[in-house]
Amino acid sequence: MKLDEIFNIENESNFKHFKKGEFIQRPNQLNANAIYVKKGLIRSYIIDSNGKEHIYMFASEDWITGDIEAVEFNEPTKLYIDCLEDSEVILLKKDHVIEANLSKEQMLKNMQKLWRNIAKSQHRILMLLGSPAIDRYKYFLEIYPELPNRVPQKMIASYIGVMPQTLSTIRSKIAKGG
Numbered sequence: 796m797k798l799d800e801i802f803n804i805e806n807e808s809n810f811k812h813f814k815k816g817e818f819i820q821r822p823n824q825l826n827a828n829a830i831y832v833k834k835g836l837i838r839s840y841i842i843d844s845n846g847k848e849h850i851y852m853f854a855s856e857d858w859i860t861g862d863i864e865a866v867e868f869n870e871p872t873k874l875y876i877d878c879l880e881d882s883e884v885i886l887l888k889k890d891h892v893i894e895a896n897l898s899k900e901q902m903l904k905n906m907q908k909l910w911r912n913i914a915k916s917q918h919r920i921l922m923l924l925g926s927p928a929i930d931r932y933k934y935f936l937e938i939y940p941e942l943p944n945r946v947p948q949k950m951i952a953s954y955i956g957v958m959p960q961t962l963s964t965i966r967s968k969i970a971k972g973g
Contacts, residue, residue, distance in 0.1 A: 809885050813837075813878045820862065820876040827865035827872045828886035832858050835882025836945055839874045840953070850954040853879075853939055853946065859887070859912075879946055923956055931955040932965050 810833075813819055819830060819837065830837065832854045839860050840850045851874060854860035862872040866889060897905070915938060922931050932955050936943070943951065952962040 809887070811884050811886060813882045813884065815878055815881050818875065818877045819884065820872055820874065822871070822873055822875065824872045827862050827870075828888055829859055829861035829863060829866055830854070830876065831885040831887055832856055832860070833883040833885060835878060835884070836880040836942075837876055837878050837882055837884070838946075838950065839876045841874060848953055849956075850950055853942055853950075853954070855939075855941065855945075861887075879950075928955060928957045928961055929965050929968065931957075932962065932969075 811819075813835075820827065820839075822841075834856060836853065836855045837860065838850055838854070839852045839862070840848050842848050852860050860876065862874045862876070864870065865872045865874075919934065919938075922934055926934075932951075935951060935955055948962055948966075949959045952959040955962070957965075
């Protein structure tokens with residue numbers, strides 16, 4: 796069962812269409828939402844003081860992303876979130892969980908998804924802190940197997956924390972069986 800079916804939240808006020816290149820969110824906005832992707836592909840990222848982009852997350856069909864810190868603590872947003880493809884999303888507020896009146900089984904399934912996402916985020920952070928770039932790229936492929944054909948190489952490089960030239964070298968090494 797998909798998240799929108801569990802929460803029964805597909806209504807006109809929550810459901811939004813965005814074109815490729817459109818922003819869903821920019822930094823310093825108030826009243827942030829989590830974003831459930833029904834169709835398409837979005838990314839969340841920051842731009843550092845030197846103007847360099849750092850991709851935090853990609854989200855394709857049936858993924859949730861957003862500036863969760865801003866949602867949880869009712870703070871201004873820090874992330875840019877834009878569409879890499881034409882996308883259909885559902886904007887989620889914290890109240891949706893309360894209003895959904897979920898069964899114990901549905902709550903347990905959602906908790907499992909949450910724990911898996913937290914574990915994947917922890918794994919990625921630890922890899923960024925100390926793993927070789929080739930291992931970070933292999934982990935990217937494990938988490939997002941469909942994305943190498945959907946996003947530019949420079950975005951993948953940003954996500955794994957390397958220069959695009961380094962990613963080209965890694966990809967060549969993997970293609971040669973290295």
